[in-house]
Amino acid sequence: MSRGVAAAAPRFPDPLVEERHGILARYGYRLDRGGLERDWPGMWKLLQGDFATRGRPWVTGFEQLSPRQQEAARVYMRRRLVADELLDACKQAHADLHQSGIAPELVERYAIARDAYEDAVMEFGRAREQLDTLLPKDGG
Amino acid sequence: MAKYKTYDKGDALPEDYKKALLNLMAFQADSEYAGGQRVAENMQYAPRPEEAYRLSKKVMEEFGHAYYVWSLMAELGVNVDARLRELVEHPDNPDPKKVNVINGFRRENWSPMFHDWADVGLFSTVVTPAAVAFLGQYRECSYLPWARVNVRIHKEEHGHLAFGVWASKRCIEFGGEAMRADMQSRVPKFMRMGLGFYGRPSTGDKKSQMFDIYYEYGIKVRKPEELQAEYMELVEARLKEVGLEMPRDVQPDYDMRVGYAMDNPVAAE
Ligand SMILES: [Fe+2]
Numbered sequence: 001m002s003r004g005v006a007a008a009a010p011r012f013p014d015p016l017v018e019e020r021h022g023i024l025a026r027y028g029y030r031l032d033r034g035g036l037e038r039d040w041p042g043m044w045k046l047l048q049g050d051f052a053t054r055g056r057p058w059v060t061g062f063e064q065l066s067p068r069q070q071e072a073a074r075v076y077m078r079r080r081l082v083a084d085e086l087l088d089a090c091k092q093a094h095a096d097l098h099q100s101g102i103a104p105e106l107v108e109r110y111a112i113a114r115d116a117y118e119d120a121v122m123e124f125g126r127a128r129e130q131l132d133t134l135l136p137k138d139g140g
Numbered sequence: 141m142a143k144y145k146t147y148d149k150g151d152a153l154p155e156d157y158k159k160a161l162l163n164l165m166a167f168q169a170d171s172e173y174a175g176g177q178r179v180a181e182n183m184q185y186a187p188r189p190e191e192a193y194r195l196s197k198k199v200m201e202e203f204g205h206a207y208y209v210w211s212l213m214a215e216l217g218v219n220v221d222a223r224l225r226e227l228v229e230h231p232d233n234p235d236p237k238k239v240n241v242i243n244g245f246r247r248e249n250w251s252p253m254f255h256d257w258a259d260v261g262l263f264s265t266v267v268t269p270a271a272v273a274f275l276g277q278y279r280e281c282s283y284l285p286w287a288r289v290n291v292r293i294h295k296e297e298h299g300h301l302a303f304g305v306w307a308s309k310r311c312i313e314f315g316g317e318a319m320r321a322d323m324q325s326r327v328p329k330f331m332r333m334g335l336g337f338y339g340r341p342s343t344g345d346k347k348s349q350m351f352d353i354y355y356e357y358g359i360k361v362r363k364p365e366e367l368q369a370e371y372m373e374l375v376e377a378r379l380k381e382v383g384l385e386m387p388r389d390v391q392p393d394y395d396m397r398v399g400y401a402m403d404n405p406v407a408a409e
Pocket of ligand 1: 172205297
């Protein structure tokens with residue numbers, strides 16, 4: 001499978017909302033989906049900016065991280081991948097409501113998909129905090 | 141004990157009551173959806189991945205709130221699919237004859253308020269508490285299915301307050317004292333909108349014509365004055381958490397209001 005955004009990604013019925021979600025691709029949304037071999041250094045490049053602070057303006061590349069930091073970085077990136085998958089499920093549920101009409105069963109389905117996405121985003125945040133505590137407070 | 145007659149799912153609703161009820165439900169549902177669209181627009185300002193994902197999650201929540209309320213309106217015979225379609229097809233300028241979107245959530249009013257991520261954080265810190273207080277009253281309203289849905293929504297809206305504090309604090313963490321001062325100077329512009337949320341006072345010659353009717357039916361259960369006091373308390377606590385001060389003597393902008401400007405209500409049919 002080639003890299004980049006998979007063509008089969010579910011889409012928002014709202015063109016504007018879909019377009020604005022394009023920002024997630026900048027951080028690797030739908031990159032390397034489903035492959036066993038993951039390009040962690042490549043993915044890290046897109047996400048390492050999340051760890052820049054005033055005291056630590058420059059964040060090191062994946063290869064330069066210690067094993068412990070690398071593991072925490074992988075946890076953080078895996079959380080992101082899970083969030084992406086749940087985001088897609090949520091988009092699908094949303095698109096189906098637009099397609100088939102608003103009915104209680106589909107509304108509750110959407111609520112379940114969105115709850116799960118929400119949890120995943122918060123887990124992603126927690127993983128960031130965990131890795132953050134392992135990085136030096138100043139410099140890369 | 142409720143001081144007004146309540147109705148549950150399947151009960152026959154008096155014609156005038158139903159009309160007033162659907163009008164407010166439509167305002168909530170259509171505005172929740174449009175609010176989600178506006179939040180999505182702000183994704184362009186997200187400075188980091190976590191910010192982008194957390195905003196995207198908020199988009200999904202707002203859509204979800206709209207679905208809860210639309211679903212109840214559908215039970216009352218409203219063609220809600222047409223409302224969703226109108227908003228999806230005309231996000232920039234939905235037809236006011238087809239949907240009831242609050243002024244503040246119309247794109248032409250919304251977009252000029254935002255220039256960067258600090259505005260996004262401040263909006264959730266300063267304006268969202270107004271929505272939380274305003275919509276919170278529907279938890280006790282006389283139409284019980286709508287009251288129950290708003291218990292659910294209210295819980296989630298509280299999460300949005302946490303988002304605003306988190307995002308604003310991060311801005312200051314990264315931007316330092318200069319950013320704090322900058323954000324402090326922007327607080328009044330958002331407070332004007334938050335204060336205007338409740339509409340004009342319930343007494344005096346500028347009072348809203350519709351308010352008494354809603355209040356008597358138990359569709360609105362709090363006076364604007366009470367809601368405003370609740371809002372001030374919420375916003376002051378949030379600003380303190382962020383490390384900002386509450387400005388005094390800010391005048392409300394009633395044109396951004398939700399809910400009261402319905403002397404010419406759009407029939408939700
Ligand atoms: Fe909402």
